[in-house]
Amino acid sequence: MNINIVCVGKIKEKYLKLGIDEFKKRLSKYCKLEIIELDDEKAPENLSSKELDMIKDKEGKKILSKVKGNSYVIALAIDGKNLSSEEFASTMSNLGVRGKSHITFIIGGSLGLSDEVLARADYKLSFSKMTFPHQLMRLILLEQVYRAYRINNGEPYHK
Numbered sequence: 001m002n003i004n005i006v007c008v009g010k011i012k013e014k015y016l017k018l019g020i021d022e023f024k025k026r027l028s029k030y031c032k033l034e035i036i037e038l039d040d041e042k043a044p045e046n047l048s049s050k051e052l053d054m055i056k057d058k059e060g061k062k063i064l065s066k067v068k069g070n071s072y073v074i075a076l077a078i079d080g081k082n083l084s085s086e087e088f089a090s091t092m093s094n095l096g097v098r099g100k101s102h103i104t105f106i107i108g109g110s111l112g113l114s115d116e117v118l119a120r121a122d123y124k125l126s127f128s129k130m131t132f133p134h135q136l137m138r139l140i141l142l143e144q145v146y147r148a149y150r151i152n153n154g155e156p157y158h159k
């Protein structure tokens, strides 16, 4: 399976880079993973909500330009659906069974995801009602994708 992660913003923290690299290495056994990192649009403090929406839309268009037409898109969104790790694993497995060999996960920047991106998403996935920083979200997502492969292969992993 091909998995792309389209995300906004660079990873600045060393400990996150190390964690992300570790899960990229572990996942290389299970899938072809590509992380597409986009520069975030600068958003000064004093902008109106309309101006912020315009920036978010611009960011959204850049995100969508990186999504392949045939890809099944899972947008990470706080108000999306919550799944247990087992449910997430079976969602991934079912996509494979349905012949969806290309999945794109999308992680927004500090402004979140535009309506256009959310409308393109085939699934909106929430990791809880809490807001996580987008850099940390990338590491959490990679760990859960890795966990999903371990579960689907009946391989042991931390409970």
Ligand SMILES: C[S@@+](CC[C@H](N)C(=O)[O-])C[C@H]1O[C@@H](n2cnc3c(N)ncnc32)[C@H](O)[C@@H]1O
Pocket (backbone or CB within 6 Å): 075, 076, 077, 078, 106, 107, 108, 109, 110, 111, 112, 113, 125, 126, 127, 128, 129, 130, 131, 132, 133, 134, 137
């Ligand atoms: C700092 S958050 C953006 C917060 C923004 N105010 C919003 O409401 O989306 C950056 C990105 O991380 C992801 N994210 C953060 N917390 C999340 C959660 N609990 N579940 C799913 N995705 C989350 C989303 O893709 C979000 O666009």
